[in-house]
Every structure is written in structure tokens, then in C-alpha cells.
Amino acid sequence: MHIHEFQEMMKRLYFQRDFDRGVNGTFNWLVDEVVELGEELKGIDREATEKEFADIIAWLASLANIMGIDLEKAAINKYNNICPKCQHSPCHCTF
Amino acid sequence: MHIHEFQEMMKRLYFQRDFDRGVNGTFNWLVDEVVELGEELKGIDREATEKEFADIIAWLASLANIMGIDLEKAAINKYNNICPKCQHSPCHCTF
Numbered sequence: 001m002h003i004h005e006f007q008e009m010m011k012r013l014y015f016q017r018d019f020d021r022g023v024n025g026t027f028n029w030l031v032d033e034v035v036e037l038g039e040e041l042k043g044i045d046r047e048a049t050e051k052e053f054a055d056i057i058a059w060l061a062s063l064a065n066i067m068g069i070d071l072e073k074a075a076i077n078k079y080n081n082i083c084p085k086c087q088h089s090p091c092h093c094t095f
Numbered sequence: 096m097h098i099h100e101f102q103e104m105m106k107r108l109y110f111q112r113d114f115d116r117g118v119n120g121t122f123n124w125l126v127d128e129v130v131e132l133g134e135e136l137k138g139i140d141r142e143a144t145e146k147e148f149a150d151i152i153a154w155l156a157s158l159a160n161i162m163g164i165d166l167e168k169a170a171i172n173k174y175n176n177i178c179p180k181c182q183h184s185p186c187h188c189t190f
Binding site for chain 2: 013041054
């Protein structure tokens with residue numbers, strides 16, 4: 001599934017709720033999901049960990065929807081087969 | 096671009112660095128990127144905001160790579176045209 005298709009699916013499922021909640025409230029949900037992933041990383045529940053990965057990309061897509069940002073375009077614009085910092089593939093950055 | 100293709104591109108660019116940094120260090124980078132997005136959301140720099148969205152999906156893909164998790168499969172397994180909580184499209188959850 002394309003990143004854009006996933007974002008469109010999130011729009012069909014959740015746009016009105018996301019819009020009503022607003023940018024700050026939706027960002028806070030994204031933060032909560034990252035915290036939950038951090039908790040899962042301490043454990044051994046593989047399925048629960050995968051669900052947290054799903055939740056983060058889902059809330060990121062929701063936030064992009066209410067901001068009118070195309071997540072796939074944003075991702076490709078910055079990362080397009082070379083490292084945006086050192087311009088190499090694989091990355092040669094030294095930090 | 097498929098979610099899986101983006102994750103594979105991140106693997107080509109960054110896998111060795113991500114692997115050497117480890118799960119905790121890579122998770123910490125993801126957290127930092129979410130904090131940076133939160134800062135950008137307070138401003139009006141659209142391009143910078145889009146780059147932060149790109150960074151979050153990039154670090155999420157990097158973390159998935161070193162954990163051997165397929166981000167696209169995880170996303171589709173949880174979100175597949177219906178809300179995983181209420182089983183409706185669009186979502187009918189009342190919380």
C-alpha cells in the first residue's frame with residue numbers, strides 16, 4: 001500500500017473526528033502513541049509492538065490530513081535514495 | 096511509494112548506522128523528531144513542518160528495520176478499511 005493510500009484510508013475513517021479534535025489534540029495523541037511504543041520496546045510482546053508501530057503511522061497520517069500535508073510527498077521530497085545531509089547512499093555522515 | 100519501499104530505502108541508506116546505534120538510541124531519535132514537529136506546529140514554516148513529518152516516518156522505518164518489523168504489514172494488519180475499535184467506516188467510536 002502506498003503511503004498516500006494509507007493516508008487516504010485514515011481520512012475516510014477518521015477525518016471528521018481528527019478535524020474536530022484539532023491539530024494540538026491530534027499531535028498529543030501521536031505523542032501518547034510514541035510513549036506507548038517506548039513502553040512496548042521494554043517487553044517481549046511482538047504483536048503489541050507491531051500495533052504500536054501501526055498506531056504511530058496512523059496518527060501521523062491523521063495529523064497530516066488535518067494539516068493538508070501529503071505524507072508520501074513529504075517523505076520522498078526529503079529522502080529520495082540519498083541521505084539528505086551527506087548526499088550519499090548509503091549515508092556517509094560522521095556524526 | 097509503498098510503505099514497504101520507503102522502509103527498504105531507509106534500510107539501504109541507514110541500516111548499518113541504525114543497527115550500531117541500537118533500538119533505544121534509535122527510539123530516542125524518533126522521540127526527538129516528534130518534539131521537533133511539535134515545535135514546528137507552533138510556527139508557520141510549511142516546508143520545515145513537512146520535513147518533520149518526513150523525519151518521523153523515516154525514523155519509524157529505521158526503528159522497524161532494526162527490529163525486523165514490516166511497517167506496511169503492521170499498518171494494514173491493524174487498519175484495514177475499518178476502525179479496529181468499532182469495526183465501522185467511518186469510525187463510530189464515541190470516546
